[in-house]
Amino acid sequence: MHYKHSGKALYIQLEGEIDHHTTKGLKEKIARAFEPTDCRQMIFDLSRVTFMDSSGIGMIIGRYKNAQERGGTVAITGMNPGIERIFQISGLAKIINSYASVEDAEKALGESVQ
Amino acid sequence: MNEIETNRPEANRHDNKISISMESKSQNEFLARTIVAAFIAPIDPDINDLTDIKTAISEAVTNAVIHGYKNGEGQIELTMTLKNGELHVIVTDYGVGISNISKAREPMFTTLAEIDHAGMGFTVMEKFMDTVTVTSDLGKGTTVEMYKKLTKDL
Ligand SMILES: Nc1ncnc2c1ncn2[C@@H]1O[C@H](COP(=O)(O)OP(=O)(O)OP(=O)(O)O)[C@@H](O)[C@H]1O
Ligand SMILES: [Mg+2]
Numbered sequence: 001m002h003y004k005h006s007g008k009a010l011y012i013q014l015e016g017e018i019d020h021h022t023t024k025g026l027k028e029k030i031a032r033a034f035e036p037t038d039c040r041q042m043i044f045d046l047s048r049v050t051f052m053d054s055s056g057i058g059m060i061i062g063r064y065k066n067a068q069e070r071g072g073t074v075a076i077t078g079m080n081p082g083i084e085r086i087f088q089i090s091g092l093a094k095i096i097n098s099y100a101s102v103e104d105a106e107k108a109l110g111e112s113v114q
Numbered sequence: 115m116n117e118i119e120t121n122r123p124e125a126n127r128h129d130n131k132i133s134i135s136m137e138s139k140s141q142n143e144f145l146a147r148t149i150v151a152a153f154i155a156p157i158d159p160d161i162n163d164l165t166d167i168k169t170a171i172s173e174a175v176t177n178a179v180i181h182g183y184k185n186g187e188g189q190i191e192l193t194m195t196l197k198n199g200e201l202h203v204i205v206t207d208y209g210v211g212i213s214n215i216s217k218a219r220e221p222m223f224t225t226l227a228e229i230d231h232a233g234m235g236f237t238v239m240e241k242f243m244d245t246v247t248v249t250s251d252l253g254k255g256t257t258v259e260m261y262k263k264l265t266k267d268l
Contacts, residue, residue, distance in 0.1 A: 019140075019144065019176065020143055020176040020179065021140035023230070024140070027230065051165075051172075053172040053176070053235075053238065054173055054232050058230040058232040058234075061229070061230060062228070062230030063230075065229050081162075082165040086238065089237070089238060089241045089242075
């Protein structure tokens with residue numbers, strides 16, 4: 001996982017397979033990256049993710065709740081067709097917006113990422 | 115072996131069955147997905163089917179690890195059968211069991227309190243496989259049985 005923060009947004013790049021085994025460490029890493037900052041938004045780049053199951057969906061929902069507590073939200077970018085399928089079927093698509101690229105997410109979030 | 119293989123009728127030449135018993139460990143979620151992918155590889159499955167099957171097996175094995183054995187010790191059995199282009203998967207644990215199966219299968223139902231469980235595992239299995247059957251005995255364990263017809267390269 002790679003991350004950076006800029007303005008009010010934490011940018012999180014995930015890679016590889018996201019399941020129950022790998023989300024355990026990811027949750028801790030994201031918490032360590034998010035908590036000391038005053039970021040409100042989390043922008044996930046999933047373009048390097050090759051597999052994701054409901055544990056990944058739950059991990060994103062949990063981070064969405066963390067962002068909401070600060071008045072922010074979560075945006076997803078760069079999903080491949082396989083990830084897109086579970087994003088739709090799990091209902092995550094109903095609560096979290098997705099974008100083709102990080103730039104598109106920034107445009108949509110507008111001033112709230114600055 | 116090879117001679118017997120080539121003498122089989124076309125539609126059945128990939129028929130196969132394997133059973134493995136693995137420790138209830140989270141790294142075996144990845145292993146189970148990888149094994150099923152290798153098991154059906156001879157059929158050259160459609161990429162969407164492959165992703166669906168890997169995801170469904172990941173869900174069932176994860177449930178055995180985190181719910182069946184509550185992240186503790188136990189044994190998980192995985193049996194895969196390929197017959198006439200149909201995959202049949204059985205995932206069994208000997209853990210706590212499920213008291214109300216139809217409730218457990220409802221979307222967004224979870225017994226875990228943490229904020230990061232969607233309660234969507236069974237829903238994902240149902241959407242990605244043709245049939246999903248769950249049998250369970252409280253205190254004895256749970257068996258999840260799934261079928262999916264594979265169409266490519268019979
Ligand atoms: N093998 C099992 N043994 C005991 N209980 C189980 C088992 N599998 C599922 N359950 C029960 O069924 C519920 C629903 O399972 P499901 O996979 O749909 O959601 P979840 O595992 O809670 O969350 P998610 O899969 O989205 O991370 C679980 O919360 C658990 O109570
Ligand atoms: Mg589950």
